[in-house]
Amino acid sequence: RKEVEQDPGPFNVPEGATVAFNCTYSNSASQSFFWYRQDCRKEPKLLMSVYSSGNEDGRFTAQLNRASQYISLLIRDSKLSDSATYLCVVNSYNFNKFYFGSGTKLNVKP
Amino acid sequence: ETGVTQTPRHLVMGMTNKKSLKCEQHLGHNAMYWYKQSAKKPLELMFVYSLEERVENNSVPSRFSPECPNSSHLFLHLHTLQPEDSALYLCASSQVEGTDTQYFGPGTRLTVL
Numbered sequence: 001r002k003e004v005e006q007d008p009g010p011f012n013v014p015e016g017a018t019v020a021f022n023c024t025y026s027n028s029a030s031q032s033f034f035w036y037r038q039d040c041r042k043e044p045k046l047l048m049s050v051y052s053s054g055n056e057d058g059r060f061t062a063q064l065n066r067a068s069q070y071i072s073l074l075i076r077d078s079k080l081s082d083s084a085t086y087l088c089v090v091n092s093y094n095f096n097k098f099y100f101g102s103g104t105k106l107n108v109k110p
Numbered sequence: 111e112t113g114v115t116q117t118p119r120h121l122v123m124g125m126t127n128k129k130s131l132k133c134e135q136h137l138g139h140n141a142m143y144w145y146k147q148s149a150k151k152p153l154e155l156m157f158v159y160s161l162e163e164r165v166e167n168n169s170v171p172s173r174f175s176p177e178c179p180n181s182s183h184l185f186l187h188l189h190t191l192q193p194e195d196s197a198l199y200l201c202a203s204s205q206v207e208g209t210d211t212q213y214f215g216p217g218t219r220l221t222v223l
Contacts, residue, residue, distance in 0.1 A: 034211050043200055043214040044153070087153075089211070097166065098143075098204075098212050102152035 001026050004090050006101035014109050017078045021104045023088030024070045033064055035073050036087040038103065044087055047073075078108045113137040114215035116201050122221045123191065131186040131218045133201030142184040143212065144176060145200040153200070159184060160206050191222045 006023045013019050025033075033050035048055065050062040050071050061074040071090075075082055088101035113136045123129050135142065144156040158166035159178040173195075175187040184201055198219050202212040 032211070041198070041219075043217050045214070046211055049211065091211070097155075097158065100153045 003027060003092070003099035004088055004101040006088050006104050008102055008104060010105040010107050012107045012109060013078055015078055015080060017108075018074065018076045019078055019106065020075075021073045021086055021088075021106075022070055023072070023101050023104075024068075025088075025090045025099070026069070027090070027092045027099075028066075028069060030069075030090045030092045032091040033062075033071050034089040034091075035060075035062055035071075036089055036100075038085045038087055040084075044100075047086070075106075078106075080108050080110060082106060083108045114201060114203055114213050116199075116215035116218050118218060119216060120219050120221075122223065123188070124223050125191060125193075127191075128187070128189040130188065131199055131201075131220075133184040133186075133215055135182055135184075135201075135203035135213075135215075137203055137213060139203035139205050139213075140181050141204045141206045142178060142181070143202040143204075144184065144186050145202065146197045147200060147217075148197040157186075188220075191220075193222050196220055196222045 004025050035047040036044040037047045038044040048057050050064045054063045059076045063072045085103040085105045087103045090099045115134050117132045141160045143158050146154045156170045157176040162178050173190050177185040198217045200217045201215040204212040
């Protein structure tokens, strides 16, 4: 079983739509959680960390459910510029090791 | 502006060449990583250095040889590569203590002819 699993998509949504991605992780001892964004042929960039209490940054909301071992990312009022691949990342029991999901591709259409 | 730089940004090499990729981080981190990302595939962790010691080697072929002379610099030495080694090679750094995340360099896009 993979450490981190994501729906690869693609999610094709119109501008202004709300879209949600989920990600599941296998290690219950996982310590920290992140969402990254990766544009085509570019490096992954941190979008936001995910805290147990949930956190929001503008149009983006991240949630963590430790009991069910999943994290989610909600994007409201989608913009064309949100088109990218979103990577779920989990830092497990070993602080040196980060587990990346395979990414969920989002296409926002005009 | 990222605190992790990589050179060169693009590299084309033949199968018999020897080349090196360089990564430098300016974030004061003490762990550095090499990842490989092939077209339309997820990131693959290759090597991890923590406090300048290699702590992870994910069964990477010996034609890839990492070097970490200090906590700010990381190299990936390449020799007798294969065309299937063509990919984006990403360097990242993080702080071992705590739960901070990784920061990536812009990558080296490698093409092996």
